[in-house]
Amino acid sequence: METKEILPKMPKSWNPASKPHKFCPGCGHGLVLKALGQVIDELNIQDRVVFGCDIGCSLLSWDFFNVDTVQTHHGRTTPVMVGIKRANPDLITIAYMGDGGGYAIGSQHLVNAANRNDIITAILVNNTVYAMTGGQMAPTTMPGQKTETTPYGRDIKEAGYPMLGPEMVAAIAHEGAYVARGSIAKFRQLKTFIKKAIENQMAGRGFSFIEALSTCPTNWRTNAEKTWDFVENIMPKYFPIGEYKVPGGKEE
Amino acid sequence: MGQVVKIALAGEGGQGVQSVAQILTEAAALEGKEILYIPNFGVEQRGGVSIAFVQIGDEKIGAPKFKTGDIVIALSDRAVRRVKMHIGPETIFVYDASIEGVEEDLPANAKQVLAIPALETANKELDPRVFNVLIMGAVIGATRVVTIEKAKEAIEKKLGYKFEKDPELRELNFKAIEKGIELVERMGVA
Amino acid sequence: MGSKPIEGERKVFMTGNEAVAWAALAAGADIMYGYPITPQNEIMQYWTRLGPKYDKKFLQTEDELSAGFTTIGGVLTGKRAFTATAGPGNVLMQEPMSMAEAMRIPTVVVIQQRGGPSTGTVIYSQQEVTLTCFGGNGEGLRVVYSTSSHQDLFDYTIKAFNTAWKYRFPTFVLSDGYQAKMRESVVIYDPEARGIQMVPTEPYVGKAGTPGKDRPAAHLRNTYNIEEELLEVLSKDIEEYERVAPEIIEYDAYNTENTDLLVIAHGVVFRSAAMAVKELASQGNKIGYFRPITLRPFPKEQLRQATQQAKQLLVVESAYGQLLKIVKDNLYGLNIPIKTLLRPGVGITPEEIAEKAKALLAGKEA
Ligand SMILES: Cc1ncc(C[n+]2csc(CCOP(=O)(O)OP(=O)(O)O)c2C)c(N)n1
Ligand code: SF4
Numbered sequence A: 001m002e003t004k005e006i007l008p009k010m011p012k013s014w015n016p017a018s019k020p021h022k023f024c025p026g027c028g029h030g031l032v033l034k035a036l037g038q039v040i041d042e043l044n045i046q047d048r049v050v051f052g053c054d055i056g057c058s059l060l061s062w063d064f065f066n067v068d069t070v071q072t073h074h075g076r077t078t079p080v081m082v083g084i085k086r087a088n089p090d091l092i093t094i095a096y097m098g099d100g101g102g103y104a105i106g107s108q109h110l111v112n113a114a115n116r117n118d119i120i121t122a123i124l125v126n127n128t129v130y131a132m133t134g135g136q137m138a139p140t141t142m143p144g145q146k147t148e149t150t151p152y153g154r155d156i157k158e159a160g161y162p163m164l165g166p167e168m169v170a171a172i173a174h175e176g177a178y179v180a181r182g183s184i185a186k187f188r189q190l191k192t193f194i195k196k197a198i199e200n201q202m203a204g205r206g207f208s209f210i211e212a213l214s215t216c217p218t219n220w221r222t223n224a225e226k227t228w229d230f231v232e233n234i235m236p237k238y239f240p241i242g243e244y245k246v247p248g249g250k251e252e
Numbered sequence B: 001m002g003q004v005v006k007i008a009l010a011g012e013g014g015q016g017v018q019s020v021a022q023i024l025t026e027a028a029a030l031e032g033k034e035i036l037y038i039p040n041f042g043v044e045q046r047g048g049v050s051i052a053f054v055q056i057g058d059e060k061i062g063a064p065k066f067k068t069g070d071i072v073i074a075l076s077d078r079a080v081r082r083v084k085m086h087i088g089p090e091t092i093f094v095y096d097a098s099i100e101g102v103e104e105d106l107p108a109n110a111k112q113v114l115a116i117p118a119l120e121t122a123n124k125e126l127d128p129r130v131f132n133v134l135i136m137g138a139v140i141g142a143t144r145v146v147t148i149e150k151a152k153e154a155i156e157k158k159l160g161y162k163f164e165k166d167p168e169l170r171e172l173n174f175k176a177i178e179k180g181i182e183l184v185e186r187m188g189v190a
Numbered sequence C: 001m002g003s004k005p006i007e008g009e010r011k012v013f014m015t016g017n018e019a020v021a022w023a024a025l026a027a028g029a030d031i032m033y034g035y036p037i038t039p040q041n042e043i044m045q046y047w048t049r050l051g052p053k054y055d056k057k058f059l060q061t062e063d064e065l066s067a068g069f070t071t072i073g074g075v076l077t078g079k080r081a082f083t084a085t086a087g088p089g090n091v092l093m094q095e096p097m098s099m100a101e102a103m104r105i106p107t108v109v110v111i112q113q114r115g116g117p118s119t120g121t122v123i124y125s126q127q128e129v130t131l132t133c134f135g136g137n138g139e140g141l142r143v144v145y146s147t148s149s150h151q152d153l154f155d156y157t158i159k160a161f162n163t164a165w166k167y168r169f170p171t172f173v174l175s176d177g178y179q180a181k182m183r184e185s186v187v188i189y190d191p192e193a194r195g196i197q198m199v200p201t202e203p204y205v206g207k208a209g210t211p212g213k214d215r216p217a218a219h220l221r222n223t224y225n226i227e228e229e230l231l232e233v234l235s236k237d238i239e240e241y242e243r244v245a246p247e248i249i250e251y252d253a254y255n256t257e258n259t260d261l262l263v264i265a266h267g268v269v270f271r272s273a274a275m276a277v278k279e280l281a282s283q284g285n286k287i288g289y290f291r292p293i294t295l296r297p298f299p300k301e302q303l304r305q306a307t308q309q310a311k312q313l314l315v316v317e318s319a320y321g322q323l324l325k326i327v328k329d330n331l332y333g334l335n336i337p338i339k340t341l342l343r344p345g346v347g348i349t350p351e352e353i354a355e356k357a358k359a360l361l362a363g364k365e366a
């Protein structure tokens, strides 16, 4: 068979008018959203999805898809999606946020939505920094990692440990929930996790949560090679990739 | 201002001041009066002095709370102290004669101060359960704010479900109303 | 299930919180989101008791941020969604309501004011006027109805849903702990039986068809790239707010012609003011009152007109000058003495107002 597709095809659910997208070159956000776009296409749910984006670099996706989209406040995407789902359970709600939005300012919403087993999907991009505000420490900044507010490296005695999101969510989530951590460095697997998460919502089983390890070359101040090395080899040492909770208990 | 009767009832939780207020306002409603009733509420769920502010009149009532009542009733020592601020030269102050150690705290500026043996009467002549209804009788005796007929009707409405199981209780309640009125009248309310 | 919560109308004796729950039901509200706080709790409690009989939903959220943002979510699906809060909860509520203001999302919020600042008291105040009218990092493009009785609470809760959906500005029913907890009579009714049409709602997201194919996708945002882009949006919203304001504005006035003293009060304090004024007027004094019912938009022209014929004003409120600030702002340029009776966090009786008014009328107080 001939492969005619040399240029990667744009997912059908993307909004061509907003492309090329607004993320920096080498940014992981675009890959996470590509995976999500393909999943929306494969599940044929473009007419049922409501995509909510947080403040953070995720806000740059406010017109990324040709799906109904609400850009909310920093940390508040989860409750907006919960509110939508509660009022109209036919919709498929996807909350898209950064690590600051999900694990710091909006952590109460994440914890409580997970505990209530709200039938929504949350996708959280872990890039170890507050990217949009210029690279300050995030809840996920690694021990020793330099950021604008930890110029000598994150000292865990002072600044505490990085937040282990999926581990926490899995620990409090209930039967029917789906929790996983993927990485843009393992695109196919990440896409599978996202697909399973949305299918879990569609089946009405429970809360689903994906953390995606991602890159921020702009704030990391890394070249292409170093950027990739960090996300592929260094981050997973602290943030292990895999499924943390699967309905029925068959984590991969 | 206007023809409004202002009543403040204060007691310990469990003495039933809020249920007295509820029955009294029910009776007033049956008379077609305008009523405004607000319980005090604070941060604590239990333990404070419970006060019911009740106003009954012919026209819409103004402010929900008032400074000085026409009749202020206190059923415990703490209640006596708590309601002092609501007593003025036009106030009839009624307290239970069995409350001890409040001599110093009794209002000096009230129109009348009446110690009525409500608790004793309820316990000895009637039944401890109807103590609060006896208090309601005292309010009616002092204010004539509702008729005894409507008061009985309201009791029937609020407590009728209890009377079905215990018909004797109905008579006890009705007697308590009459007794309460009598206790106050005997003291000679101006 | 599904039958009307109120057929025709009936006179009842209930608390203000209960009246709000009944009004929301009567208005056809679909879902309430809320977080417990005194003195608002019973709204949720009545709603959760009454709701299931009529297929109504409720979500108890993790805080008021969530209560506000989930309410926004509910509204975005085209449902009549609402929430209720007070005091510190109202502070948190300002963040979601500023989003609603920015995006013209027709939220309805009932506020039962309690004492402040901070945890203050759980009882009563009129200290949330500034917060409710101008809270959030915006221009206060909201509608705020200040109620003074259970009838108001019932009427304006219904009206709030219509105002919100007609004009698409966040709408507040501003009440207080006294009104929340007291019992008085109120006529509750089916709006239709009174000829009140509920303004139809529509979804912002999840409309029929595939976005990008059958219809454009909804791309709702509150962030703009450049100053001018924001200014353009805001200018349009401000222009619209000012244009519809005359339709929304409500007030009540009495004896405003050639008065020696015009008393200005809102909310539950207005009841005392009205009693005091009527009593003094019946004794032959030239005294009147003005009550703004909408604190936002404010009945500016009406107040200026009433004021022009008065010798002096008396502003009365259970706050230290929040209504006063609005009044002064709206009377800018008029040369009239403004006297005050400001009692933050406590009730004000007709007697207190009458006493102050008498002293002013007698020229005994400067
Ligand atoms: C209430 C509030 N506080 C602070 C901010 C400023 N702010 C904007 S984005 C952001 C951090 C974003 O970091 P993250 O959530 O990790 O997303 P990223 O940009 O890294 O994708 C902050 C603190 C805000 N918008 N709102
Ligand atoms: S700043 Fe970082 S996270 Fe934001 S778009 Fe650029 S690379 Fe991506």
Ligand SMILES: [Mg+2]
Residues within 6 Å of the ligand: A056, A098, A099, A100, A125, A126, A127, A128, A129, A130, A131, A138
């Ligand atoms: Mg981040």
